[in-house]
Amino acid sequence: QASRTALSFPELASGMNPMDGIFVPTFGAYYLCETMLLPFVAIRIIGLDKQSGTVKLLLQLPLTSASLCRIKAAAMGIIWLLSLLPAVVVLILWQRFGGHIAFAELLVLLAGHGLYSMTVICIAMFAAAISDSLPTAAMICLAITLGSWILDFSVSGQGNSLLATVGTFSLTAMLRQFENGLLSSSHIAAFLCIGLFFFLLTVIWLHPGKRMLSRLGKALLVLTVLTGIFVAAAYFPTSLDVTENRRHSFSIADAEALQRLSEPLTVTVHLNTNDSRLFDLEHDLLAKLRRTTPYLTVNYVQSKADGLFSAAADESYGLIEYDYSNRHDQSYSNSQEEILPILYKLADIQKPHEPEQTYPGYPLAADAAGSMWWFYILLPVFFLGAGLYIRKRS
Numbered sequence: 001q002a003s004r005t006a007l008s009f010p011e012l013a014s015g016m017n018p019m020d021g022i023f024v025p026t027f028g029a030y031y032l033c034e035t036m037l038l039p040f041v042a043i044r045i046i047g048l049d050k051q052s053g054t055v056k057l058l059l060q061l062p063l064t065s066a067s068l069c070r071i072k073a074a075a076m077g078i079i080w081l082l083s084l085l086p087a088v089v090v091l092i093l094w095q096r097f098g099g100h101i102a103f104a105e106l107l108v109l110l111a112g113h114g115l116y117s118m119t120v121i122c123i124a125m126f127a128a129a130i131s132d133s134l135p136t137a138a139m140i141c142l143a144i145t146l147g148s149w150i151l152d153f154s155v156s157g158q159g160n161s162l163l164a165t166v167g168t169f170s171l172t173a174m175l176r177q178f179e180n181g182l183l184s185s186s187h188i189a190a191f192l193c194i195g196l197f198f199f200l201l202t203v204i205w206l207h208p209g210k211r212m213l214s215r216l217g218k219a220l221l222v223l224t225v226l227t228g229i230f231v232a233a234a235y236f237p238t239s240l241d242v243t244e245n246r247r248h249s250f251s252i253a254d255a256e257a258l259q260r261l262s263e264p265l266t267v268t269v270h271l272n273t274n275d276s277r278l279f280d281l282e283h284d285l286l287a288k289l290r291r292t293t294p295y296l297t298v299n300y301v302q303s304k305a306d307g308l309f310s311a312a313a314d315e316s317y318g319l320i321e322y323d324y325s326n327r328h329d330q331s332y333s334n335s336q337e338e339i340l341p342i343l344y345k346l347a348d349i350q351k352p353h354e355p356e357q358t359y360p361g362y363p364l365a366a367d368a369a370g371s372m373w374w375f376y377i378l379l380p381v382f383f384l385g386a387g388l389y390i391r392k393r394s
Helices: 002-008 010-015 018-036 038-052 054-059 065-083 085-096 103-130 134-154 162-167 171-179 185-206 212-235 252-258 276-292 308-312 336-346 369-393
Strands: 182-184 239-241 265-269 296-300 320-324 327-331
Touching: 002 010, 018 038, 018 065, 018 085, 018 103, 018 134, 018 171, 038 054, 038 065, 038 103, 038 134, 054 065, 065 085, 065 103, 065 185, 085 369, 103 134, 103 171, 103 182, 103 185, 134 171, 171 182, 171 185, 182 185, 185 212, 252 276, 252 336, 265 276, 276 296, 276 336, 320 336, 327 336
Parallel strands: 265 296
Antiparallel strands: 182 239, 265 320, 320 327
């Protein structure tokens, strides 16, 4: 329906992005499954072996607890890959209808959900390893995953506080970066370190013959090493914008010009954390500058006046100052069109000229009513039949 309007008014076509309109919502359903359903499967494959005593028998074989955990994790990985079958059907149907697929963005989206699922599986395995019952393990796992979810909501509007910094590495917030088409080294490292941390804790706790003091010592060692790795990765962050419309980046010419800034650029922002202008500035201009400018420092000056109107009474409130190479300029605007000329003037760089390239958009007006049979009849029957067959064989 939206595409029919865009086909009639071409200026609206740029808003027809298949990634935002089709694929991210489709995988939004996977996010719920990965958070609410996948952990219970991982808990059962560990918890049932513990309750029945199978773990003790398996560890008497030439099989270490690390090997056992790897086998369980590999089995969960196969389960996750099988769960992607409906998404594959979505891709096939979308392309059959004539839809556009940006494969780079799609691969980043898949990578994000894969890392998120891996982390949740490792958390669930650890919860099952330290618990004596399946319900307790489920409560521990949900406390961690849903706690990360709540943290993501609680940091909204916190500006640049410590809580907001911690919130950027919640599981939900990190997954959102992949959904937005950003491939960030710090978020990849965070996912891998968190997942590996809980996986190694599972290895440590799964063996029933280890003493508690030995377990705690090994856990502390694992925490120290992985924290060091994560801090090192976060200290030198790199990111890649794979979106077709470059919504997280400057134009190619502007990016090349800003990368030539060889001296430190200091930006001083006179805005309070609860100001919506700071939110817009952070998620647009400053985020792009951090990924482009080699030497950038951002200072935040909070208004001493409290309240909406008292803060506005401060003459410097809302001011954004720019310092580069002993040159100074300032503006109240947070618009990229007004700020970039200021930076070029400070750096004595001629403003680059390039033909304006607009994202064309990919509107698609097609009737997909017939595809409901795949999702409501064929795929459920297929999974039900496969489950009954496997259950009968076992």
